[in-house]
Amino acid sequence: MLATVTLVTVRFVSRLVWLLICTPLLAQTVSPDTTLSADEQASRFLAQATFGPTTEAIAELRDLGYNYSAWIDREVAKPATFAVPVVTGALAAGQITSIGNAQNRRARNQVMISGNDQLRQRVAYALSQIFVISDNVSTISNAAEGSSSYYDMLLRGCFGSFRDLLMDVTRHPMMGRYLSHYRNRKANATTGTRPDENYARECMQLFSIGLYVLNPDGTYVTAAGGRPVEAYTNEQITEFARVFTGFTDEDNNPNSVGTGTGRVDFPRVSPANYTQPMEMWELQHDTGAKTLLSYPGVRKATLPAGQTGLQDVGDAIDNLVEHSNTGPFIGRLLIQRLVTSNPSDAYVGRVAAAFANNGRGQRGDMVAVIKAILLDAEARNLSFLTDPEHGKLREPFLRVTHLLRACRYKLSGTVLPYDFGSSISENTLGQFPLSSPSVFNFYLPDYQPAGPIGDAGLFAPEFQILNSVFGITTPNNLYNLIHTTAGGFSLDLAPQAAIADNAGSLVDNLDLLLTHGTLSTASREKILTAVNGITPAMVPSGSTLQLTRARMAAYLIVISPDFAVLK
Incomplete structure (x- = not known):
């Protein structure tokens, strides 16, 4: 289960004694500490809502009386x-x-x-x-x-x-190029060409309603025999593809002239426009009538012939957004990215309800959805810390950013200095922002790893990239960041070194910032033993006993199952 993740890798350090110290943390099963102070609960909230807690961010929540809703309002503003x-x-x-x-x-x-x-x-x-x-x-x-x-x-x-x-x-011209509805031409009977269906398919499958008809709580509507009912057909993909025809670069030229025979093909735009919303070239938009999705309360199940391209697109987007699937489908995906891989049906239902109506009759209010996710009992109630089905494996990129922010990162460069170089990338972590191997992201929302998690019928998306390679390179990256550098990044562990004479205080500080007070008794005891076991003879050249202790404590925490799983 997610509460009993085991750690099977360790950074191979040059000194055998360090490996011996790390060994007790290998393959251990942990039970999170559930007695969290207000500051520790704030740190846990920030781990879900930011790229990582900082001492200052925790203090800001303290000054707000730990009012998370007020904090969200402040962030939105x-x-x-x-x-x-x-x-x-x-x-x-x-x-x-x-x-x-x-x-x-x-x-x-x-x-x-x-x-x-x-x-x-x-x-x-x-x-x-x-x-x-x-x-x-x-x-x-x-x-x-x-x-x-x-x-x-x-x-x-x-x-x-x-x-x-x-x-x-x-x-957006980047989505147009990525999913190929940029310069997507209408059907041509002479050449036998048809509109590209790529974006139409993914817009339904991944960006709005999903593959199957959903109940308000995200469970499948089933037909006889228990088979999920499909949300759309191939014919409807074809119809939506006709909607997404005619897009080309915005060239800010009201006198654009078409190209090709009859000047009906897309105009030339030089230089290409990669940032402004694509414009509609009406001569390549399919202006025929189109059949969209039909469902109770639908505004337009069909589009009349002769509408402009952007009218068609706007109506098609409305058709998808107003579908009853969209709230639970998108809500579950966001819950998985922010809080837990296996939200209850009721949790999904509450978020979907906020999507359907923000309390003021507005559908799709993203702030209402975010509040519903982060303020829900399944996100905030400490009783879920011991629920074996609650929590999520931290994304490796977020493990890095959490460590950076918690331990006051420093930068060595002056020009665009936020540079990880080759040390931290999709090749060493298994992921990097906006660098997915496909439109299906780095991992699937319904991925079930072999073993106890999959056997229990649970989902654990991030485990899809926890393989034998990244299981070693990710801890190695964290080791390098703590002890030396990662690209232009390094850590300022001076605050931790200042209290390292007291191993208990040191671990408490890092527990607050990295594991949000949930560090298990078993992990804490082993880390304290390791930190207290460091002698002056073990201190690397150029370091100090206190800094060596701080680095050891930080490293053992970030390779622990307590840190790997966000509860």
Whole structure:
């Protein structure tokens, strides 16, 4: 179960004695501490709602009287911290000569890790794993600041309406290129071509209603024999594909001239526009009548002939957003990204209800959805700490950002300094923001690993990338970050070293920041034994006894099952 994850890897350090100290933590089963102070509960909340708790963030919640709803309201009111100005500013200042993948990644790292608008950053990151594009394909990686523009679009939309968000996703030139509805032509009887169906399919399957008809609590509606009822047909994919025809780059030229025979094909745009919403070239939009999804209360099950392209697209987006599936489908995905891999049906139902009506008659209010997720009893009640089905394996990228923020990271570079280099990437973690291997994200929401979790019928998405390679490289990355550097990053463990003479105080401090007071008695005892067992003879050259103790404690906690699983 998620409460009994075992650790099977350890950083192979150069000194045998360090390996011997780490050995007692291997393959241990833990039971989280459930007696959490108000500060520790605040740290746990911040682990779900940000890229990692900090001493300052915990103090801010303390000053608010630990009023999490008020904290969310304050976060929503903050201005967004965008990535595009970071990377284009460096280019304008002559600090870089071009914008490529490395520069975009550094800019996004900067706003994710250091942005003052942490809830917005964290939710946008969660959305980037639902509305997936990937800079691992050339159409995205070669698109100047396009990928950062896409992330900024998610930042702008994550506190608005889901309807507007899905429209912005649909019209963004990076999504257009990734799922190929950019310059998607209407059917041509002469050539026998038909509209590309890629975006239409994924917009339904992944971005809105899912594969099967859902009850309000996210459970499947079943037919005779218990088989789930499919939410749409191949014919409906074809109809939606006709909707998503005619998109091309916005060139800000009201006098654009078409190309090809009869000047009906898309105009040439130079340079390509990777940041502004795609425009509609009506001469390549299918203007025929179209059949969409039909369901009780549907506004338009069919689209009349002769509408403009954007009218068709807007009506199609409404058709999907107003479908009863969308609330429970999107709600469950966001719960999994923020709180727990196996939310109860009732939890999904409560979030879906907030999606359906924010209390003021508005559907798809993202702030209402976020509050419903983070303030729910299944997110906040400490009784769920001991529920073996509750919690989630931390994403490896979030394990890194949590450690950075908790331990006051330092940067060595001056130009776009938020650089992990090659030491922390999708090749060493199994994931990296906006670098998924496919539109299906790094892992599937219904992934069930072999063994106790799968045997119990539970889901554990992040386990899909916990393999024999990343099970070693991820702890190695954390070791390097704690003891030396990871790219341009290093840690300032001076506050921990200052109290390291008292091993109990040291572990308490790191438990608050890293494991939110949940560090098990078994793990705590072994870590204390290891820290107290460090002698001056074991201190590496250039270090101190206190710093060595602080590094040991931090490392043993971040490779522990207590840290690996967020409860």
